[in-house]
Amino acid sequence: MGFKAYPGPAAWRADDFTDNSWVNVLSREQKRELTFAAQGLPDDEHQWLAMSRDNLDLPALSPLFDAVTAALEQGRGFVLLRGIDLSRDDVDFAYRVNWILATALGEVIAQNANGEVIGAVTSVVEASDNGLETRGYVSNAELRFHCDGGDVATLLCVRQAPEGGYSALASMPTIHNTMIEECPEQAQTLYDGLSIYMRKEGNLAGRTMPKRPVFFPQEDHLLSWANLRLMELPYEASGKQMPGDQRAALDAFEEIAERRENKLTFKLQPGDMLLVHNNVCLHKRSSFTDDPDPDKKRLMLRLWYNVPGGRAEAVTPKDRRKGYFTQNPYVIRHR
Numbered sequence: 001m002g003f004k005a006y007p008g009p010a011a012w013r014a015d016d017f018t019d020n021s022w023v024n025v026l027s028r029e030q031k032r033e034l035t036f037a038a039q040g041l042p043d044d045e046h047q048w049l050a051m052s053r054d055n056l057d058l059p060a061l062s063p064l065f066d067a068v069t070a071a072l073e074q075g076r077g078f079v080l081l082r083g084i085d086l087s088r089d090d091v092d093f094a095y096r097v098n099w100i101l102a103t104a105l106g107e108v109i110a111q112n113a114n115g116e117v118i119g120a121v122t123s124v125v126e127a128s129d130n131g132l133e134t135r136g137y138v139s140n141a142e143l144r145f146h147c148d149g150g151d152v153a154t155l156l157c158v159r160q161a162p163e164g165g166y167s168a169l170a171s172m173p174t175i176h177n178t179m180i181e182e183c184p185e186q187a188q189t190l191y192d193g194l195s196i197y198m199r200k201e202g203n204l205a206g207r208t209m210p211k212r213p214v215f216f217p218q219e220d221h222l223l224s225w226a227n228l229r230l231m232e233l234p235y236e237a238s239g240k241q242m243p244g245d246q247r248a249a250l251d252a253f254e255e256i257a258e259r260r261e262n263k264l265t266f267k268l269q270p271g272d273m274l275l276v277h278n279n280v281c282l283h284k285r286s287s288f289t290d291d292p293d294p295d296k297k298r299l300m301l302r303l304w305y306n307v308p309g310g311r312a313e314a315v316t317p318k319d320r321r322k323g324y325f326t327q328n329p330y331v332i333r334h335r
Contacts, residue, residue, distance in 0.1 A: 003180035003187060006222040009075045010280050011173035014264045022076070024068070026083040029060045035085055038096035045095075045332040049117075051103050058104060065104050068275060072152060073310055077280025078169055080266075081273040086158060088270060091299070094158045095332060098301050101273065102154065106305035108330075109150045109321075115328035121155065121300035140290055140298075145170060145257050145282040146227040149323045150304030151312040153283070154275045157268040161298040164288030167274060168265045169281050170257040172224035176215055178256045189249035190214035190226075197233035208234040214253070216279070216315040223279040223315050228254055257282055268300070279312050 026034070037056060041048060058065075068079045081101075086094050098118055102108050108117045140161075145168075147153075155167075179187040193211035216223040231250060235242040242250075256262060268274060276283050290297050306312070306321060313321070 003184060004217065005177045005180065006173045006217075007177070008173070008221065010077050010171060010221065011177055012076050012171045013174060013261050015261065016076075017264055023080045023082050024064065026064075026081065027060070030064060031083060031085050033058055033060045034097060034100060037100045038093060041096050041099065048099050048103075048332055049330050051099075053104050056100065056104055058100075061104065068105060069307060072275060072277045072280070073307060077171065077277040078283075079275045081275070082269070082271065084156070084271040084273060086156075086271050088159045088296075091158060094156060094301055098154075098156050098273075098303055099332065101156075102303050102305050105275075106152060106307050108303060108305045109323045110328075110330055111149060111302065111304050111323070112334075113328065114334040115330045116332075116334045117303060117330055118333050119302045120333070121302045122297055140164075140288050142287045143285040144228045145254060145284045146229065147225050147278040147282060148276075148302075148304055150278065151306045151310050151316075152275055152277055152304070154273060154303045154305070155268065156301040156303075157270050157272045157274075158299040158301060159291075159296060160268060160270060161288035161290055164286050165298055166265055166267050166286040168263050168284045168286075169276065170262050170264070170283075171281060172215075172226070173222045173280070174262055175253060175256045175282075176222055176224065178262075179252060182256075183252045185245075186249040186252040187215075189245050190253065194231045194246055194250070195234045196227065196230045197237055198230075208237070218311070218314060221311070223311060225279055225315075226253065226282065277312075279315065 037058060064081075068081075071077075071079050084097060086097065095118055102117075110117055111119050176187070179190070191213055193213040195211050196209045198207050198209055212225070214224055214226045216225075228250060231246075232242065274283075288298060304323070
């Protein structure tokens with residue numbers, strides 16, 4: 001087992017962010033520009049799908065967008081934008097803002113069989129749901145560390161829960177570097193790969209995908225992808241026990257990610273947008289208690305996009321760049 005460590009800005013620890021220097025607060029001019037662009041979108045959401053960054057005139061925001069992409073691709077692998085002007089009651093405007101930001105940053109992909117590109121992350125099922133056929137973001141239960149689809153996953157906070165709902169991030173290069181030092185046998189198991197469960201959705205039958213490595217070493221950097229729950233579900237769905245070496249590897253991986261020194265924990269505020277590179281960082285969310293008023297329930301808007309010419313093109317086959325959910329035409333949201 002010959003392993004190589006990958007230092008650099010993507011191999012961070014929580015103590016690297018003891019101040020707020022990692023939070024990008026929008027300036028007054030950037031807020032004004034974003035609001036004006038969002039207000040100018042057509043009323044017909046289908047027309048939004050034909051837009052590209054070339055259609056946007058955002059001189060104040062463009063340097064910020066370039067810095068965001070650099071931080072995601074060559075830096076720490078995550079960005080937090082703060083101070084986006086939103087109303088907790090005007091959800092339609094939040095969709096508009098989300099679309100302007102996403103269109104300026106990359107190529108949006110669908111995140112479910114409905115072709116939906118912006119998903120409402122809010123609690124609609126019981127926390128006790130085991131996740132075999134429902135995706136975790138539709139409950140108020142804890143979401144363990146995972147990566148999403150696309151190169152970058154974004155989360156725009158519209159309303160926050162009164163209790164709980166904390167986000168956390170962990171660096172996969174840091175986890176990798178720790179594993180090859182502390183438990184190289186478990187690291188090798190993750191290099192060999194684990195199967196992933198695809199839930200039933202639309203016309204897709206629930207199935208187990210072939211083994212996929214967790215770590216994809218490149219010449220001067222490391223790319224990774226993991227979803228703890230989806231790597232356990234193939235065995236739960238078949239009624240079989242996970243092989244001991246795989247169980248030990250996942251347990252070691254999660255234990256290292258959960259260490260205080262490796263886990264950056266925070267609570268998104270309304271008007272925050274979190275962006276996470278899915279081949280650099282893991283993310284999770286704690287359980288939460290919702291507001292009893294349905295109009296005040298926790299609400300995040302989730303979106304996935306690809307970075308044209310980005311690092312993930314080296315490890316994602318061309319036919320998978322658009323994700324698995326390509327049965328239907330894209331829509332902004334499923335109504």
